[in-house]
Amino acid sequence: MEKIVVNLSGNSYDIHIGKGILVNIDDFIEPNNEQNFLISDENVYELYGHYFENLKGYEKIIVKPGEQSKSLETVSHILGQMLGLKGSRKSKVIAFGGGVVGDLGGFCSSIYMRGIEYIQIPTTILAQVDSSIGGKTGVNFQNHKNTVGTFHQPSKVIVDIDLLQSLDRRQILNGLGEIIKYGIIYDYEFFKYVKENIEGIGKSNSKVMSSVIKRCCEIKSEIVSKDEKEQNLRKILNFGHTFGHGLESITNFLKYNHGEAVIIGMYYETLLAKRLGAIDSEYFQEIMDFLNSLRVDLNVEDYPAANLIDIMANDKKNHDGKISFILPTERGKVEEYLLHKSQVKW
Ligand code: GLY
Numbered sequence: 001m002e003k004i005v006v007n008l009s010g011n012s013y014d015i016h017i018g019k020g021i022l023v024n025i026d027d028f029i030e031p032n033n034e035q036n037f038l039i040s041d042e043n044v045y046e047l048y049g050h051y052f053e054n055l056k057g058y059e060k061i062i063v064k065p066g067e068q069s070k071s072l073e074t075v076s077h078i079l080g081q082m083l084g085l086k087g088s089r090k091s092k093v094i095a096f097g098g099g100v101v102g103d104l105g106g107f108c109s110s111i112y113m114r115g116i117e118y119i120q121i122p123t124t125i126l127a128q129v130d131s132s133i134g135g136k137t138g139v140n141f142q143n144h145k146n147t148v149g150t151f152h153q154p155s156k157v158i159v160d161i162d163l164l165q166s167l168d169r170r171q172i173l174n175g176l177g178e179i180i181k182y183g184i185i186y187d188y189e190f191f192k193y194v195k196e197n198i199e200g201i202g203k204s205n206s207k208v209m210s211s212v213i214k215r216c217c218e219i220k221s222e223i224v225s226k227d228e229k230e231q232n233l234r235k236i237l238n239f240g241h242t243f244g245h246g247l248e249s250i251t252n253f254l255k256y257n258h259g260e261a262v263i264i265g266m267y268y269e270t271l272l273a274k275r276l277g278a279i280d281s282e283y284f285q286e287i288m289d290f291l292n293s294l295r296v297d298l299n300v301e302d303y304p305a306a307n308l309i310d311i312m313a314n315d316k317k318n319h320d321g322k323i324s325f326i327l328p329t330e331r332g333k334v335e336e337y338l339l340h341k342s343q344v345k346w
Pocket residue numbers: 130131133134136234237238
């Protein structure tokens with residue numbers, strides 16, 4: 001088992017990464033005498049709920065799977081259950097699922113009785129490499145992605161690579177968006193490793209997945225340790241996301257999963273970097289060729305550019321009336337560009 005520390009002043013925590021480690025879930029959860037909660041979704045719980053059968057003191061709160069559950073209505077439902085079941089300030093929450101469950105579980109934990117402890121046990125690649133780490137929690141609001149939320153760090157993250165065996169192609173793509181992103185924003189050698197091992201990732205090969213997940217968790221934890229609240233460095237994690245969130249939003253979160261939207265977002269943001277003269281032709285071509293090879297439909301002609309740009313103009317990362325884009329500049333490096341609507345073309 002590997003351990004990676006997210007180093008923060010006052011609230012550091014460990015990411016435990018291993019194969020088959022959920023079999024011994026008791027080893028990770030300190031017992032208490034409170035009413036605790038396991039938040040999960042119907043699909044995950046049906047497949048993997050058995051890991052928690054013998055865990056004492058945890059009441060299950062199971063939500064519907066999918067992005068539509070990331071809403072204030074679901075938050076209200078979860079908080080109602082926690083209160084009804086007499087959860088206290090000392091209760092703990094386990095968020096057991098993908099990005100949606102992690103964001104919901106984290107958000108409910110951050111506001112219930114002004115904040116209680118929670119543990120992230122991510123079950124998808126996307127959640128294992130990104131959303132379970134770093135304490136961003138929240139829900140979508142009025143069709144805007146992650147508009148209502150908090151920073152609330154988990155007390156630990158438990159990553160069991162065995163859970164990835166059951167993922168289908170779309171779920172793998174969902175994680176792949178963030179995996180490729182880490183290479184482009186931070187570590188060119190890792191980008192090359194991902195390109196060379198794309199087949200192994202597609203087949204969830206355990207050896208490849210172990211090293212990919214470990215490297216992504218290291219990168220994420222290094223970035224979050226340096227900038228917990230996204231004042232500067234952490235912004236680089238938003239590469240592909242300004243465009244990607246626009247696309248998710250314009251399609252009511254129904255057409256693309258997050259990773260697919262990020263892959264398409266990275267494609268158009270790299271085009272934007274080229275238009276602005278921010279990236280050399282060879283590296284530009286390398287990124288484009290790789291994104292093109294993933295068999296994701298990159299065509300966005302169905303969505304009027306002006307509407308997409310209007311959505312991006314509402315993104316919470318913007319300031320001074322300009323849209324924030326993180327664009328690739330050099331191998332393993334990105335920079336923030338603040339652009340007026342009229343400068344956004346692809
Ligand atoms: N998923 C981006 C971040 O955690 O900052």
